[in-house]
């Protein structure tokens with residue numbers, strides 16, 4: 012009966028029954044009585060299961076004594092109640108099959124206290140085996156599944172938007188180029204025939220910065236849609252909050268305004284946090300226990316998420332937020348000024364100190380927001396919102412979209428974008444346009460918040476940043 016470590020530890024099989032566990036050695040300890048205590052993990056949960064094995068076992072006599080951290084094995088035996096403290100069940104081993112020993116047991120793995128986040132990011136074999144990355148990886152999975160479940164339950168349809176695109180969805184010139192500049196020159200084949208080359212069919216092609224424009228087209232047909240996929244930005248990713256490749260969640264709702272959008276954002280965040288609290292409490296508690304010693308820099312994870320779920324979001328107008336910042340006694344590095352974007356220090360002050368719970372800031376000056384956001388009646392602000400969370404600042408950016416073609420064109424021209432480049436997007440305003448709204452949320456930003464991480468690079472299995480490792 013093959014079981015996962017999690018199933019064995021939770022007593023999913025009857026005590027006294029025969030089980031088989033497959034995994035890797037976390038630690039081995041030997042008793043004088045010729046018994047080895049092997050802690051085995053398989054990634055299914057934080058805790059290892061203890062296998063109690065006579066050290067005569069193995070593929071040859073006493074092979075058990077060669078097992079070191081990281082070695083792979085199969086343990087067959089009987090699931091029994093554990094006498095030791097810390098775990099309820101253990102395996103009384105009859106058979107140990109060693110699959111792979113470790114090449115250099117003297118140095119693998121280095122002592123846990125020597126593992127810095129930077130070191131682990133460059134060790135593809137070691138990073139996922141560390142306790143912290145095991146926990147983050149499981150939390151990431153639980154959050155991703157909760158996101159799909161939330162939208163499905165609310166009647167949304169998941170739309171996969173293109174990764175390779177020609178549209179600059181943000182109009183901010185942050186797209187990585189896929190095709191080379193040669194792509195637009197005449198074909199290289201001597202006969203003048205078709206040369207597909209590697210330049211994406213000789214078209215100017217880029218990696219997407221956001222699926223929003225594409226998802227809007229489907230919103231104008233399916234009413235409630237979302238995209239959840241990889242996104243790329245050619246910007247300075249030498250920060251603790253930016254990656255060159257990250258995953259974005261972008262819902263879009265039709266027949267909706269900014270207030271509906273804020274409501275959706277609140278329900279969404281709470282549902283995801285609730286699911287993670289329910290499903291991965293063990294991993295959250297483990298990460299919490301490592302605050303300040305590893306990659307977790309903010310503690311009280313469970314309490315923070317529970318408080319978030321209980322809170323009701325405050326809504327503040329951008330103009331009022333600027334007034335609050337100006338009236339505060341706080342010394343900011345950048346003085347708050349109407350017309351400038353809020354800095355992270357401003358955002359954190361509002362959410363943490365001034366208001367003390369999540370805040371939705373609404374109606375930003377048009378000059379600091381993207382071209383697709385809807386112009387308000389005041390002619391100065393657009394129907395944009397940012398959701399600010401205590402402990403991190405901006406976590407979500409969203410808006411009601413400009414559904415009026417003349418207004419959209421005017422805004423594009425003002426921002427030096429050429430409406431002709433967005434023909435298909437403009438068409439959405441020509442054939443049964445309706446008010447609609449949506450938001451974008453960086454999945455890794457969300458994980459930084461959930462896990463209390465000091466650096467966004469530790470929220471993704473393979474971080475892509477300047478000087479990224481080769482794998």
Ligand code: ATP
Pocket residue numbers: 181244246248252253254255257259405406407408451452453454455456467
């Ligand atoms: P920031 O001000 O932090 O640079 P932004 O305003 O440029 O963010 P948006 O264009 O509003 O970001 O994108 C929506 C969301 O995507 C953000 O709220 C954030 O969660 C996430 N995000 C943006 N850029 C990155 C990045 N480089 N790495 C990871 N997540 C990102």
Ligand code: MG
Pocket residue numbers: none
């Ligand atoms: Mg940015």
Ligand code: MG
Pocket residue numbers: 405
């Ligand atoms: Mg911002």
Ligand code: MG
Pocket residue numbers: 397405407408
């Ligand atoms: Mg933003």
